[in-house]
Amino acid sequence: MIPYGRQSISKADIAEVLRVLKSPWLTQGPKVREFEEALAKETGARYAVVVANGTAALHLICLALGVEGRDVITSPITFLATANMVVLSGGKIRFADVDEATVNLDPEKVRRAITARTAGIMPVHLAGLPCDMPAFQKLARRKKLFVVEDACHALGASYKAGATWHRVGSCAHSDACVFSFHPVKTITTGEGGAITTNRKDLYEKLLLLRNHGMVKDPLRLKNKDLAPQGSTKAGGDTLWYYEMQALGFNYRMTDIQAALGLSQLKRLKAMVVRRRQIVSIYNKAFAACAQVCLPLEKKGFRSAWHLYILRLRLKQLGKGRTEIFRRLRSRGIGVQIHYIPVHLQPYYRAQGFRRGDFPAAEKYYEAAISIPVFPSMRNSEITAVIRTVKKVLAYAAL
Ligand SMILES: Cc1ncc(COP(=O)(O)O)c(C=O)c1O
Structure with a gap:
């Protein structure tokens, strides 16, 4: 059987994964940060946060943006996770119809679906074809909505706005962009996902939510008085103290996966x-x-x-x-x-x-x-x- 999609694993990919397996850090080591920096560079976004899978990426961005009690508009032609993560984050899903020719969310139909309850729009770049992002940005600005791109299919895609080509993931016309690294996608980490954004506030929330809502950096503690004397030190992490600032998850990516992602990204x-x-x-x-x-x-x-x-x-x-x-x-x-x-x-x-x-x-x-x-x-x-x-x-x- 010739499958509809399949990963492409090179000798270099295997060597990079083996290197991590022989290192002291299988998770929470240096490769995750390196992969994030490489992804930010590749897409042109200021920040990238890698997570366990694309679904987790959607979940975290919905929580970070705060969709509870509000509506989010997306395409009915998408994988279940796009809609499900809005619902799991306490939001209400609204669909708008697709454009017949591109099968991407139609900005005009989205415009007609917007109400006072709408918090944001989630265009999906179906099959890797970018949506009309400038149109969504214009709509969002007029109505004060967020835009999150479900780009799980579209790492490596680009589109022209005016005279400029934009890479999907640069967030030139959105608040954030979500990727999946499932084996059938354009690069893989086995399971894996990422969010790119240019917003520092979102970046910090995503880091927090990915790791149990936990903070170890003494400079970011909000209740320093609760930290036992001597348990924190200036610069770097605390000696052992940690503060939970939000209800979060373990949605971390391992260093094994990040090493594979880094190697794949080169190709x-x-x-x-x-x-x-x-x-x-x-x-x-x-x-x-x-x-x-x-x-x-x-x-x-x-x-x-x-x-x-x-x-x-x-x-x-x-x-x-x-x-x-x-x-x-x-x-x-x-x-x-x-x-x-x-x-x-x-x-x-x-x-x-x-x-x-x-x-x-x-x-x-x-x-x-x-x-x-x-x-x-x-x-x-x-x-x-x-x-x-x-x-x-x-x-x-x-
Ligand atoms: C459009 C879309 N959104 C979200 C996801 C979820 O990604 P993952 O499988 O990495 O959780 C997928 C994966 O198939 C997808 O195709």
Whole structure:
């Protein structure tokens, strides 16, 4: 089976991980800080905080921004975690429909969904294609809302605003940006995630919440009078005293993971270039295929191509999507569906959402099918995917 996505691990990655395994620090050592600095440099953001996974990153940023009792607007075409972390942080999820062409959150539909209860907007860069960030920033400024990018698919992507290209993660048009380093993503740490931001207040809250709400730096203690005499010293950490300033978690990333991430980050550009090569081969191969609609990358947007999602023209096909999916799977093509609209999940239906609420998202879902794209794909695998997809589509054609 050729999977829809797969990690690419080099000898250098393995060597870096081994080095940490032989070191005194498996966690809470120097690699985490190094990875954070490298991520900040790569994206252009002032700060980066790495955490256990992308879901934890979403959870912490929702808590840091304070969504309790307020609404957050996001796309129904995303992974469950985007919406779930708003709810787990005490917020209420609102969806707005997607743009039919890009399948990203539509700024105009978001504008119409904003109410006095809205705290923020969470655009999702689906498949690695950046959303229209300047439009969201404009909306947010006018209505005093926050913007958090769910960029779990989009490390390595960029977009143009005016004459300037911006890297996703630079937070040029948002308060924060969230990444995932799951093995199918553009770089991996096994499990892992990160938040980038230019806001010092958010950065400090995220550090606090990631580690039990605990502070050891004597300069940051808020109740110095509670510290036993001699338990703190100026500069560096306290001797042993710690103060809990908030209710937090253990959402830390290990040094083993950070070492892998650091090593992977060095190949990010090359891996995105390879993804782009595969996409251009696919685009040429399927251009004349009347039964499918190809994924879009508008001028001024550079996708990281985490996913390559074909949309079936169901009216021109005699067979349904499930039949096509099954045939492709049985012929060794690891297709997948990204995603079932979140509002149609039983949990969200129970909150009042129903079929028909977001027609563009629902129409997209009926026809979408992701085919394999990952940097270590061999040319023979690309050829096999193209041949098999064409054969199955020809079979399914009316
Ligand atoms: C859009 C999106 N948001 C959030 C997540 C959650 O990331 P993680 O799996 O690292 O927790 C994912 C992961 O699949 C995702 O695709």
